[in-house]
Amino acid sequence: MRFLHVTIFFFCIATCSFAQHNFNGYVDTERWKSDVYLSIIEDYRTLENIDNEQIISKVSTDADGYFQFLGNQLDDEQRIYKLHVDNCESFNQDSNHFDGHCTDSKDILFIAKSTDTISFPLSFDAEMFCDIDATNPKTAAFIKIDSLKEEMKFAYSEFRSKANRDLNNKKWFKTLQDFGINLNEPLAELYIYAFLSERGSPFHNYYLEDLKANTYYDNLLERLKTTYPNTSYTKQYEAEIASDKFIATPPNKETSGFNWIYVLVPLLVLSLILNFWFISKYKINKKKKxxxxxxxxxxxxxxxxxxxxxxxxxxxxxxxxxxxxxxxxxxxxxxxxxxxxxxxxxxxxxxxx
Structure with missing residues (x-):
């Protein structure tokens, strides 16, 4: 009996010492190959890509299409992860076979940490990666945001006029930003920010204008620094905001209080004189040598x-x-x-x- 107590005690210690994640679900094997990939997204600008440098694990489904990722290698803090399947061919089936692009793939983005248990069930008509059942309430934040983005797209498509775009820009930027704040998860706000600030999107010009006067972006930076200090997410966002602010509000030469031409011209003349002097000095020393x-x-x-x-x-x-x-x-x-x-x-x- 005493031995049993000791065994149970050490089992509890071992279980508590290693936090385990459990991500499981089903894949429609009639449509997709049996390999399922788990990736960590460290650059929020690569959310849509398939990058073999970000893949951390791969499992194969059983005959029923069931898969499971189980282990303790994930970060203790929240991070952005992706599950995906694809039908791309591979010359080497024992290695990750992606070159950053696969036209026939399906994925789901989610937020998780090392202790989370998450299920990805098949929904109606064997649709996969459309629903999430998780112990972590923030895991499904991206799905909620995607739902809001669909409403946004419908609003823009109703009338294709400049007046409609201007009104929708103002409305939906605020709607998405407020929604992100209420989620109380800066990583979810980064997902929104990446969508609104994408340089190739039709919203980019409005984003630059919004950046000039809206304190939301500076406040988001503070939330990231508080919740995720020293992470790639925070550093990347800080660098992008600084760069975009410079683009949005470049230095105004006309209103500058000092005319730098009075400094630059004398410096240029002095530089030329010094260059001639150094060349002459070099030739004299060369001749002496x-x-x-x-x-x-x-x-x-x-x-x-x-x-x-x-x-x-x-x-x-x-x-x-x-x-x-x-x-x-x-x-x-x-x-x-x-x-x-x-x-x-x-x-x-x-x-x-």
Whole structure:
């Protein structure tokens, strides 16, 4: 009996020490392959992509299409995850086979942490990844936001006029932002922000205008710093906001209190003067160095050196100085030794500017 108590005690310690996640559900195996992939999304701009660098686990379904991810490798804090299936071909079935794009795939995004239990049941007509049953109330935040986005798309499609777009922009930006705040989950707000601020979207110009006056974006940054300090999400968002603010409100040259031309022109002139001075100084030092090198040589060796620098051959040097070719060779070898060189090219590099 005592042994049983000890065993139960250690089992409880082991169970409590390793927080486990349990993600399970069903896949329509008549439509999709049996492999299911679990990814962590660290860059919220890649929510729609399939990236093999983000995949952390893969399982295969059983004959009924049931799958389960069970383990303790997830982060203790909330993170953005994705489940997906696809019908893309692979040359190596033992490895992740994605190149960042797959035209025939289906996925679901959700928020989770290491202790969550989440089910992804098949809904009506064997539709998968449309519903979530989770112990974590924030897991299904993205599905709620997607529902709101569908309402938004319908409102925009009702009248395709500029006046309708302007009114809808103002309404739906506020609606989505307020909805995100009420969810009390900054990661869900990032999902909304990524949608509204996408540079290729029709909302981007309005987003830049909204960024100028709306304190929502700075407040979101503070919420991220409080809840998720030092994460890639917070750092990425902070960098993007700073960049977009610069785009939205560039420095105004006309209203600037100081005319920088009065500083830049003198600096340019000073730079040119210094460059000329440095070049002149360099040439003088180069000349002094060359003269110092030449002083090591005899008068006749200097004559030979001058002709070498003029690309003369030994025969041409001999004719010019009225000496034999063998004498010229002796002078050349002496020059090599005194100047610590091994060839005419090395000699030329000492004297050519």
């Amino acid at each position: 060359q003269n110092s090198i030449k002083e090591q040589l005899t008068k006749q060796e200097q004559n030979v050196l001058d002709l070498i620098l003029k690309e003369h051959t030994n025969k041409e040097i001999a004719d010019a100085l009225f000496v034999s070719v063998s004498t010229v060779k002796t002078h050349v070898n002496n020059i090599y030794k005194k100047l610590n060189t091994n060839s005419r090219d090395e000699i030329k590099s000492l004297f050519n500017n």
